[in-house]
Amino acid sequence: MKIRVTPTNCIHSFLKINKFFVSVFLTVLLNSFLFSTSLFAQSGEAAFKETCIACHTIGKGKLIGPDLANIQERKPVDWFIKFVKSSQTVIKNGDKYADSLFKAYNQIPMPDHANLSDETIKGIYAYITEHSNSSATTATATTTEPLVGNSDRGKLLFVGKIRFTNNGASCNSCHNVDVKGFISGGALAKDLTHAVTRLSEDGVAGIISGLPFPQMKETYNSHPVTPQEIADLTAFLATVNEQDPDVRTSSISNYLLGGGIGGIIILLGLYSFFWIKRKKQPVNDSVFDRQIQSY
Numbered sequence: 001m002k003i004r005v006t007p008t009n010c011i012h013s014f015l016k017i018n019k020f021f022v023s024v025f026l027t028v029l030l031n032s033f034l035f036s037t038s039l040f041a042q043s044g045e046a047a048f049k050e051t052c053i054a055c056h057t058i059g060k061g062k063l064i065g066p067d068l069a070n071i072q073e074r075k076p077v078d079w080f081i082k083f084v085k086s087s088q089t090v091i092k093n094g095d096k097y098a099d100s101l102f103k104a105y106n107q108i109p110m111p112d113h114a115n116l117s118d119e120t121i122k123g124i125y126a127y128i129t130e131h132s133n134s135s136a137t138t139a140t141a142t143t144t145e146p147l148v149g150n151s152d153r154g155k156l157l158f159v160g161k162i163r164f165t166n167n168g169a170s171c172n173s174c175h176n177v178d179v180k181g182f183i184s185g186g187a188l189a190k191d192l193t194h195a196v197t198r199l200s201e202d203g204v205a206g207i208i209s210g211l212p213f214p215q216m217k218e219t220y221n222s223h224p225v226t227p228q229e230i231a232d233l234t235a236f237l238a239t240v241n242e243q244d245p246d247v248r249t250s251s252i253s254n255y256l257l258g259g260g261i262g263g264i265i266i267l268l269g270l271y272s273f274f275w276i277k278r279k280k281q282p283v284n285d286s287v288f289d290r291q292i293q294s295y
Helices: 007-051 077-086 086-093 096-102 119-132 136-144 151-159 194-201 201-210 214-220 227-241 252-276 285-295
Strands: none
Touching: 007 096, 007 214, 077 086, 086 096, 136 227, 151 227, 194 201, 194 227
């Protein structure tokens, strides 16, 4: 049986072949896009945990800053890059959404991350997008029971009367809480008396666990604070925050300022007392007298 070759048959065969190759090409292209997006998200995961996790969650509620779940539905990646690099610049340029976030979260400015490259921030964006509606995130958020903190134990941990499980430094090595009858702590870092008012309890817990500040990271990275200890410290700071204002004593900064001024006054007084005689006569007066007597 002979197959009759006609122009119509050739056109049909050509179209069938082309459709096959086009479908294969689109499948490969789609898989490549999904694979590259997944790799992008994986690279963004480390950056998110390093930079963002102390203040933000993905689908687990707000901390110091907003929950970032479904950010892709609210703002494009270009806006996200600008905001991460300098949120205050975006606000000052008149962005109403950025300004509303700033006011909604106690006007706590987000630290600038100008050191992050555009590619790194795109990776963070991809990671947030990929995990926004994941069942794993939802399951973790709904099944994890919150730990109940013990304020008294948190106080002892704060001052170092109870050692942390992993032998980290006590909090009052760098921080102070302003409480009557409580030994003031260090002044190297932020006073934590009103930390819960500024950051909320979840925010305080997020900072202790996430270690967003270089000195905290250096101190506790190899000596992590356990979840129960975080709950205890947070409970203690919440108790301090709820005190009646009349019970609070003066800030440690006022003590330091007053002590410094008082010390200067005492030193000036001692200097004047010991050197007053030298002010009444020339420095080499005794040498001059010996020279006169020798003639």
